[in-house]
Amino acid sequence: MESILQRLNYKNLCLMSLILSFSYQAEAATESECIEKQVANSAAEVTLGEIRTICKAQHSLEEDGSVIIRGKKVKAGLLTKRNIEERQNDTSEFVLTPHRMNYILPVYSTNQMNPEAYRTLNSLGDGYKKVESKFQLSLKLPLSYSSLFVEGDRIYAGFTLEAWWQVYAKEISSPFRETNYRPEIFYVAPLDWHPNDANTTVTVGFEHQSNGRAGSWSRSWNRVYTEFIYEQGNLVWGVRPWYRLPEDAKTDPTSPNGDDNPDITDYMGHVEYSIGYAFGKYELSAEMRQNFSTNKGSVKLNLTTPLYGKLKGYFTIFNGYGESLIDYNHSQTRFGIGVALNNLF
Known part of the structure; x- marks a missing residue:
C-alpha cells in the first residue's frame, strides 16, 4: 500500500x-x-x-x-x-490613442443663440440656425514609456479640437460658427492608496485653449490644473481644480495683445467635477463646472449606447455657461444626438 x-x-x-x-x-x-x-x-x-x-x-x-x-x-x-x-x-506608429471623447453630433440644438457675440458680424449672425452640427477630435501621445518617479506614471501631450458647424444654414454657405483648440501637456501617476479596493490617480498639467480668431471675436486662456480620480469597479469620479494664468489687460479692444476675456473664470469657474458609471455596454456620465462666488457654471450629461462595431450612440444635454469659448458668458441649454468612437472613461 x-x-x-x-x-x-x-x-x-x-x-x-x-x-x-x-x-x-x-x-x-x-x-x-x-x-x-x-x-x-x-x-x-x-x-x-x-x-x-x-x-x-x-x-x-x-x-x-x-x-x-x-x-x-x-x-x-x-x-x-x-x-x-x-x-x-501606444508605441505603434499606426495607432492613434483617444484622449477625451471623439464624436460627431449631426443634430445639436440650442434654445438661444448668443446675439452679443455676433452683433458685429452684420447679417452673418442673423443667418445662424438654432440647430447645427458639432464634432470633437481628441488624441494624446505618450512622451515617456517607462516609469519616471513612481511605477506606472507617464507624461503625455494631448490635443482636442471642437467645431460647431452651421451645416443647415445654406443661405450663408454653411460656415463653421466656432472652433476651439486645446493643446496640453500633463503628468499622470497612480497613487498607492486603495480605499475599499478602489484605485486612485493624480494628474498635473498645463493647457491652452483658444478659438483661433482675431479682434473682438478672439477668446483664449491658459491654466494649470491638477486632477484627482477615484475608480471602483464600474464607477469613476474625479475633481479637477485649476488656476488661470494671468494676462495683461488690453490697452485697446482691437489690439491683439492683452486679455481677450478677463472675466472668463466668473462663468467657467475654478473647478470641474465628473462622475461616470458603466451599465454593461452603456455608460452614463456627468460633468459640472462651478464658480461659488458668482454662482455661475454648467452641467453636462452624457449617455453612450452600443450601436455598431466600435461605434456608439451618443446623447448629450448641456445647460449653463461656456459651452464654447465664444459663448463663455452666455447661458443656454443644448441637446445633441450622434455617434461616438469612445466613451468618456
Whole structure:
C-alpha cells in the first residue's frame, strides 16, 4: 500500500511539474510574441526596456479582473482596464490613442443663440440656425514609456479640437460658427492608496485653449490644473481644480495683445467635477463646472449606447455657461444626438 501511494504521489508531482512547465512556457511564449509584435510596430526611438514594460503591463490583468499595482493586487476598474489596453498599442506608429471623447453630433440644438457675440458680424449672425452640427477630435501621445518617479506614471501631450458647424444654414454657405483648440501637456501617476479596493490617480498639467480668431471675436486662456480620480469597479469620479494664468489687460479692444476675456473664470469657474458609471455596454456620465462666488457654471450629461462595431450612440444635454469659448458668458441649454468612437472613461 505504501509503495502504491508513493507511486501516486510521484505521478502527481510529475503531472504538476509538467503543468507548471507548460504554463511557464506559454506565458514566456506570449510575452515573447508581445515583444516581437511591439518591435515590429514601434517607432525606432522606443527602447527594448520600454517595450518590456509595455508587455509586462499587457499581461498584468488577471483572469479575475485584478491587476498588480506597486506590488499590490487590486481590482481593475474602468480606467485601469482602459490604460492597460492603451499601453499595448501606444508605441505603434499606426495607432492613434483617444484622449477625451471623439464624436460627431449631426443634430445639436440650442434654445438661444448668443446675439452679443455676433452683433458685429452684420447679417452673418442673423443667418445662424438654432440647430447645427458639432464634432470633437481628441488624441494624446505618450512622451515617456517607462516609469519616471513612481511605477506606472507617464507624461503625455494631448490635443482636442471642437467645431460647431452651421451645416443647415445654406443661405450663408454653411460656415463653421466656432472652433476651439486645446493643446496640453500633463503628468499622470497612480497613487498607492486603495480605499475599499478602489484605485486612485493624480494628474498635473498645463493647457491652452483658444478659438483661433482675431479682434473682438478672439477668446483664449491658459491654466494649470491638477486632477484627482477615484475608480471602483464600474464607477469613476474625479475633481479637477485649476488656476488661470494671468494676462495683461488690453490697452485697446482691437489690439491683439492683452486679455481677450478677463472675466472668463466668473462663468467657467475654478473647478470641474465628473462622475461616470458603466451599465454593461452603456455608460452614463456627468460633468459640472462651478464658480461659488458668482454662482455661475454648467452641467453636462452624457449617455453612450452600443450601436455598431466600435461605434456608439451618443446623447448629450448641456445647460449653463461656456459651452464654447465664444459663448463663455452666455447661458443656454443644448441637446445633441450622434455617434461616438469612445466613451468618456
